[in-house]
Amino acid sequence: MERKRSDQKTRAPSGAAVQSVELTEALYRALFAEWAEHGFSALSLERVAARAGAGKAAIYRRWPGKLQFADEAINTIALRMAAFEDKGSLEADVRAFHRRLRSVFRHPLVRRILPDIYAEVARSEAMEAISERVAQTRRDEAAKVIERAIARGELPGALDREIALDFLPCSIYWRMMVTRRSLPDAQLDLYAQGTTAAIKALASAP
Amino acid sequence: MERKRSDQKTRAPSGAAVQSVELTEALYRALFAEWAEHGFSALSLERVAARAGAGKAAIYRRWPGKLQFADEAINTIALRMAAFEDKGSLEADVRAFHRRLRSVFRHPLVRRILPDIYAEVARSEAMEAISERVAQTRRDEAAKVIERAIARGELPGALDREIALDFLPCSIYWRMMVTRRSLPDAQLDLYAQGTTAAIKALASAP
DNA sequence: TATGGATGGAACGGATCCGTCTCGACCACA
DNA sequence: TGTGGTCGAGACGGATCCGTTCCATCCATA
Numbered sequence: 001m002e003r004k005r006s007d008q009k010t011r012a013p014s015g016a017a018v019q020s021v022e023l024t025e026a027l028y029r030a031l032f033a034e035w036a037e038h039g040f041s042a043l044s045l046e047r048v049a050a051r052a053g054a055g056k057a058a059i060y061r062r063w064p065g066k067l068q069f070a071d072e073a074i075n076t077i078a079l080r081m082a083a084f085e086d087k088g089s090l091e092a093d094v095r096a097f098h099r100r101l102r103s104v105f106r107h108p109l110v111r112r113i114l115p116d117i118y119a120e121v122a123r124s125e126a127m128e129a130i131s132e133r134v135a136q137t138r139r140d141e142a143a144k145v146i147e148r149a150i151a152r153g154e155l156p157g158a159l160d161r162e163i164a165l166d167f168l169p170c171s172i173y174w175r176m177m178v179t180r181r182s183l184p185d186a187q188l189d190l191y192a193q194g195t196t197a198a199i200k201a202l203a204s205a206p
Numbered sequence: 207m208e209r210k211r212s213d214q215k216t217r218a219p220s221g222a223a224v225q226s227v228e229l230t231e232a233l234y235r236a237l238f239a240e241w242a243e244h245g246f247s248a249l250s251l252e253r254v255a256a257r258a259g260a261g262k263a264a265i266y267r268r269w270p271g272k273l274q275f276a277d278e279a280i281n282t283i284a285l286r287m288a289a290f291e292d293k294g295s296l297e298a299d300v301r302a303f304h305r306r307l308r309s310v311f312r313h314p315l316v317r318r319i320l321p322d323i324y325a326e327v328a329r330s331e332a333m334e335a336i337s338e339r340v341a342q343t344r345r346d347e348a349a350k351v352i353e354r355a356i357a358r359g360e361l362p363g364a365l366d367r368e369i370a371l372d373f374l375p376c377s378i379y380w381r382m383m384v385t386r387r388s389l390p391d392a393q394l395d396l397y398a399q400g401t402t403a404a405i406k407a408l409a410s411a412p
Numbered sequence: 413t414a415t416g417g418a419t420g421g422a423a424c425g426g427a428t429c430c431g432t433c434t435c436g437a438c439c440a441c442a
Numbered sequence: 443t444g445t446g447g448t449c450g451a452g453a454c455g456g457a458t459c460c461g462t463t464c465c466a467t468c469c470a471t472a
Contacts, residue, residue, distance in 0.1 A: 019448070039325060042247035046429055055450050060431065112328045118384055119245060119325040122318045135385070163396050167404075170380035175372050178324055178379065179341070190369050194404035198373075201403030202396055224469080225419080252459055261421040266461065 019062065026052040027059060028073045036112035040070065040120050040127070067126055074130050083141060090149040090199070095192035097145055098172050101138075102183055105176040115177060142168045146199070156203045167198045225268065232258040233265060234279045242318035246276065246326045246333070273332055280336050289347060296355040296405070301398035303351055304378050307344075308389055311382040321383060348374045352405075362409045373404045 030052035034043055045066060049056045063069040084100065087093045104110055117134065120127040142165050149155045155164075171191050175181055183191075236258035240249055251272060255262045269275040290306065293299045310316055323340065326333040352370050355361045361370075377397050381387055389397075 023449080037329060039245060039247040039329060041245040044429060045431090049450095053450085055452075056431075057433085057452095058448090058450075061448080065431095112325075115321065115325040115328050119318075119321040121386070122321050122383075123243060123245060160396060163393065163400065166377055166381050166385070166397075167400055170376040170384075171372055171404075173380060173384065174376035177328075178376075179372070180327070187369065190366060190408055191372075193410075194369065194373055194407050197407030198377075198400035198404035201400050204399075229420080250459060251461090255421095259421095262459095262461075263422090263463090264420060267419080271461095 023052070023054060023058060024062065027054065027062070028076060031069060031073050032109050032113065035070070035116065036109050039116045040066075045069075071130055074133065083144070086148055090145070090152070090154045091192055091196040093145045093148060094168065094196050095188055097142065097168060098188055098191055098195070100141070101169055101172045102176065102188070105172065111177070138169065139165060155200065159203050163202055164199045167195055167202075171195055229258070229260060229264060230268065233260065233268070234282060237275060237279050238315050238319065241276070241322065242315050245322045246272075251275070277336055280339065289350070292354055296351070296358070296360045297398055297402040299351045299354060300374065300402050301394060303348065303374060304394055304397055304401070306347070307375055307378045308382065308394070311378065317383070344375065345371060361406065365409050369408055370405045373401055373408075377401055
């Protein structure tokens with residue numbers, strides 16, 4: 001956006017000319033917009049270039065193909081689901097986690113691109129790496145919630161963490177992304193309540 | 207498959223010629239196979255016809271376009287998630303429901319096509335009707351589970367049914383379809399346990 | 413058995429996309 | 443002020459797809 005830094009492309013010899021950061025970012029934005037409109041499998045780099053006001057060469061000069069382009073694009077937005085502080089109880093932490101999730105799932109591009117990533121992974125496995133990276137930050141944050149509750153004594157150390165991590169986001173994902181219904185503040189408590197009970201129930205009587 | 211019945215297309219005048227039921231079914235099968243491979247948005251009717259060993263005219267004579275074709279195709283497979291009998295308790299019913307869900311989510315075509323439907327709905331709304339019909343049978347069956355529990359006295363009549371219906375399938379969908387992990391028998395109990403606790407918790411102290 | 417009519421398969425023109433390549437213009441460095 | 447590399451733009455040959463049209467075949471009726 002600001003000053004153009006010397007890029008990695010400029011190296012030994014002498015001459016100049018640097019890949020424009022503005023153009024690269026415009027290409028990323030155009031990619032996401034087209035991705036949201038048409039889905040990855042029907043994504044046309046020709047349209048992406050046109051939308052960014054560039055030629056196709058600008059794309060092929062930077063990335064070898066659609067997948068690597070998408071991969072780096074996802075990387076740049078960094079997916080920071082910033083950590084939140086300890087809320088004092090499992091249920092309060094769950095509610096905070098759900099609120100974070102909701103703010104992510106409300107983003108219009110996320111609403112279209114995220115389901116498309118999952119659909120694409122199901123049929124091609126080439127998107128696996130991207131999907132994995134997207135899941136990672138969320139999973140890390142979720143794990144913290146569980147570990148804090150164990151440290152607090154709210155959950156036993158013998159808890160099946162794998163399944164607990166499934167219960168943490170699933171209800172919000174289902175409601176907002178699969179059934180596509182909005183999630184008003186008034187109902188956040190109920191989801192946190194149910195989710196907390198589910199996780200606690202995993203620990204009791206096998 | 208068997209004898210060819212006089213079709214609805216043969217009517218008043220005199221002449222004959224009937225649409226072949228075999229070909230129609232072959233077209234459906236080819237559609238699903240291509241859908242699973244490429245996704246709906248990148249679906250080519252040309253490939254579908256070729257895969258069915260037919261010409262494109264065979265498709266365009268039957269359906270006006272891709273969407274209506276897909277719509278009737280989904281209709282024919284009927285989506286019967288046959289009702290199961292009362293298992294005696296909410297948790298047992300939940301487990302039975304999860305088992306049914308698992309058998310559906312294990313089908314290789316379902317694993318690829320269902321996420322694609324959700325991705326498509328997110329960006330075009332034209333698939334809404336199809337998605338809605340797919341959801342309907344599952345929702346009906348889930349509602350029965352909840353109502354039976356209320357009749358049994360396990361859940362209060364004042365329960366928030368909307369959210370209870372979210373909790374019923376969400377953990378299984380998340381595990382099998384989003385994170386794409388298998389679900390062995392040994393873990394079915396834990397999911398049923400957690401899900402049941404979540405639903406019961408919706409009723410208590412607001 | 414003769415015949416009318418819809419059938420299925422193939423070919424059509426127009427459109428889009430891919431990935432490459434070639435321009436003149438431009439800009440940052442030496 | 444040179445000079446080398448990137449810039450946007452566009453053309454390319456080949457491939458694929460759309461939706462329609464053509465034509466020989468086959469079938470149910472008369």
